[in-house]
């Protein structure tokens with residue numbers, strides 16, 4: 154079993170970004186600037202946004218946080234987005250999700266300028282990604298690609314099972330794994346809540362990318378020897394022996410599969426740490442495009 158250390162790989166990516174920023178400063182080029190819009194005061198969203206801002210400081214980016222009350226109307230939020238779209242100092246920005254129920258998420262994401270859409274959620278970027286054109290790839294699938302490439306896991310001709318079809322993870326990674334490029338070229342199956350006989354599908358796969366959020370669902374008897382697993386699941390389960398009263402587990406029963414897997418990402422410390430470094434990588438890219 155080879156463990157894919159997402160924390161270490163993420164640090165490496167952040168170091169590379171930091172070096173690029175230092176080189177830009179030496180060459181009198183603009184320092185990348187990421188902005189985040191946070192609506193309301195949901196604890197988890199605040200934590201995520203703060204981690205993104207902290208990572209910006211670490212690599213030398215400028216960052217801005219726009220925090221709006223959860224009573225903000227959709228039209229006022231759109232006006233704020235348009236202001237940021239026009240602000241030449243900001244290279245990329247994100248609207249932290251989820252949004253309050255009275256705001257239509259699709260209307261909001263559609264208002265973000267595609268050139269600043271470093272989350273890659275705008276239909277322009279999503280469509281371009283699907284067509285294999287240059288685009289901003291959403292952070293989680295981009296992080297999965299980075300982990301697979303840096304671990305030198307071969308994808309060409311492999312049978313890859315993606316479990317989950319969400320817009321943020323399952324759908325885009327299934328497209329990217331099947332693309333006709335040096336990364337991809339796999340035979341991809343997308344399984345979801347209506348799929349039959351998941352065990353059979355798992356046993357038939359060389360690579361499994363799981364993003365269903367069912368804790369420790371994939372067991373050792375569901376995979377063949379030599380399978381590589383990317384575990385995107387992050388679920389809190391009660392654990393009274395932990396000081397926090399819970400622990401974070403993935404979709405994979407790590408102990409149970411450990412004798413059969415070739416490569417595996419741990420949870421926590423696998424895909425999770427990659428998402429912020431990929432967001433910053435997209436921001437650097439947006440900044441370079443606007444040079």
Ligand code: GUN
Nearest residue numbers: 247248249250251272292
């Ligand atoms: N909420 C949970 N994940 C994400 C993400 O990747 N981007 C944004 N904007 N919001 C999120």
